[in-house]
Amino acid sequence: MKVLVAVKRVVDYKVQIRVKSDNSGVETQNVKMSVNPPDENAIEEAVKLKEQGLANEIVSVSIGDDKSQDVLRTSMAMGIDRSILVKSQNTLEPLAVAKTLKIIIDKEKPDLVLMGKQAIDDDSNQTGQILSALLNWPQGCFISNLKIENNKVFISREIDEGIENLETSLPAVLTCDLRLNTPRFASLPNIMKAKKKPLETIDIDTLGIDTSSKIKTLKVIEPPKRKAGIMVNDVKELVQKLKYEAKVI
Amino acid sequence: MSVLVVAEHDNKNLKSSTLNTISAAEKLSEDIHLLILGNKIEDLAKSSKSIQLVKKVIICDHEKLENQIPELSSPIISNLAENYSHILAPSSTFGKNLLPRVSAQLDVTQISDIIGIESQDTFIRPIYAGNAISYVQTDQKINLMTVRPTSFEKCEEAGGDAALENITFIDSEVKTKFVSREVSKSDRPELGNARVVVSGGRGLENSDNFKLLYDLADKLNAAVGASRAAVDSGYIGNEYQVGQTGKMVAPELYIAVGISGAIQHLAGMKESKVIVAINKDLEAPIFNIADYGLSSDLFQAIPEIIKELDLLNQIES
Numbered sequence: 133m134k135v136l137v138a139v140k141r142v143v144d145y146k147v148q149i150r151v152k153s154d155n156s157g158v159e160t161q162n163v164k165m166s167v168n169p170p171d172e173n174a175i176e177e178a179v180k181l182k183e184q185g186l187a188n189e190i191v192s193v194s195i196g197d198d199k200s201q202d203v204l205r206t207s208m209a210m211g212i213d214r215s216i217l218v219k220s221q222n223t224l225e226p227l228a229v230a231k232t233l234k235i236i237i238d239k240e241k242p243d244l245v246l247m248g249k250q251a252i253d254d255d256s257n258q259t260g261q262i263l264s265a266l267l268n269w270p271q272g273c274f275i276s277n278l279k280i281e282n283n284k285v286f287i288s289r290e291i292d293e294g295i296e297n298l299e300t301s302l303p304a305v306l307t308c309d310l311r312l313n314t315p316r317f318a319s320l321p322n323i324m325k326a327k328k329k330p331l332e333t334i335d336i337d338t339l340g341i342d343t344s345s346k347i348k349t350l351k352v353i354e355p356p357k358r359k360a361g362i363m364v365n366d367v368k369e370l371v372q373k374l375k376y377e378a379k380v381i
Numbered sequence: 382m383s384v385l386v387v388a389e390h391d392n393k394n395l396k397s398s399t400l401n402t403i404s405a406a407e408k409l410s411e412d413i414h415l416l417i418l419g420n421k422i423e424d425l426a427k428s429s430k431s432i433q434l435v436k437k438v439i440i441c442d443h444e445k446l447e448n449q450i451p452e453l454s455s456p457i458i459s460n461l462a463e464n465y466s467h468i469l470a471p472s473s474t475f476g477k478n479l480l481p482r483v484s485a486q487l488d489v490t491q492i493s494d495i496i497g498i499e500s501q502d503t504f505i506r507p508i509y510a511g512n513a514i515s516y517v518q519t520d521q522k523i524n525l526m527t528v529r530p531t532s533f534e535k536c537e538e539a540g541g542d543a544a545l546e547n548i549t550f551i552d553s554e555v556k557t558k559f560v561s562r563e564v565s566k567s568d569r570p571e572l573g574n575a576r577v578v579v580s581g582g583r584g585l586e587n588s589d590n591f592k593l594l595y596d597l598a599d600k601l602n603a604a605v606g607a608s609r610a611a612v613d614s615g616y617i618g619n620e621y622q623v624g625q626t627g628k629m630v631a632p633e634l635y636i637a638v639g640i641s642g643a644i645q646h647l648a649g650m651k652e653s654k655v656i657v658a659i660n661k662d663l664e665a666p667i668f669n670i671a672d673y674g675l676s677s678d679l680f681q682a683i684p685e686i687i688k689e690l691d692l693l694n695q696i697e698s
Contacts, residue, residue: 143509145644148512148644149509151513170626225490226481254508255494256493256494258477261485266485270452271452273477292620294563294564294620295618295620297563310609311612346519347490347517347519348519350503350518355511355513358651358656361668362674363668363673366675367677367685374673378672381601381690
């Protein structure tokens, strides 16, 4: 089985982001960037499948500028065999990302595609679902458990009501929840080894797809700030305040 | 033009998220159609007809639609799309799972999780876990959007008499089979919809201690929530998680107990009207957004709060 993992480079989840002063977007220059957290779960799952002998080749792909090589190197340090960078100067919307991935998939012919359930920058939560529809492959979203046996795929999905269990088959597109596994840290020797693993670069303009933005961002602003509250001294004061000041109990 | 709302339901009742989404649709058109895809939904269709804002209820009733497999339901939605200027679904796990497939089928970009509607083509949505708010505009032939339920009021369920239309089921070849659903049963209010939410974090230390929170929640007729740390530690199920990758809540009162207040958690609850934080660590970031902070050991504070609430009730009765 061949597994393809889609990886996005995003502002690190610990960074308190800043809105640009001209309200054109969020500051991403000179900010720590990392692998999108649920994409790390997708990488980890692919590496586990290889360790279990279920996958024989695991490939990661990212779309972005040259800097996105970082997250691909990280994925290879975690155990991915080789990587593909689709070079694009522009930020792509989920539909364009899925179309781009489809072309890579048509060429690479993986049996399974894994990716995070959402990117923590634009929070769209769309790409896996769109890709599944474009490929006409089964979709499994927000998965927290995966078992593959004789070409059968058993997944548990996190839904608002609890957990949903589905059975499907390969090839499939699965999007990973943070609870799927615990991503490993890349060891220093593996980071060194990853530098020698193959990283292929493809220019997005050679793919012949429309990746233009369909949605125009008019402005990006800071959310309204909550005004600072007060510290109460004890439980009695808290309950009194909630009852007679805030009037919520 | 008309607006289509895709209903979230359990084949018997509409989820309240559907009512919030209908309110969002009202800002776009007076001609709102509600699409219900499900199995044995005659009664559900009848009760939905009385929603005042809905002009037409469209149902597709088929046993294969029982479990909301998106591969089956999305082509039915796409097939209706040409009649509508906007198609809306709640941005619950139901809507997130489903609507992007329609985006692929119609070749239009979906706008996720809108929290405001400026005009027919301009929408407001949070990005970066709500740490920035983006105003976006589109001139696509059709607008596909998921709607954050807590950002729109629930619409009235009565007073209307909508037309009813049955559409035929279009079968698609689907390899996915539903196996089971593990749903926790609780008499407490639904988390996304409760007036009061009591949430616990890693400070609770284990699942047994969550009983303390359940006691407090029952006193306040509150729903119980949790931080990702608490869910990851196995104290409580994933369906209770509040935050960027969990549920968004905006109750009148949110009580955060033993929650430090990571950005990702704040994303899910900072729209709450009144926030109370109880944490022994005075440096916990949750205090920066709390209306009332109590720096105290939660294992002492929670029983005391319950006692105080009992006292209040005695005085009142």
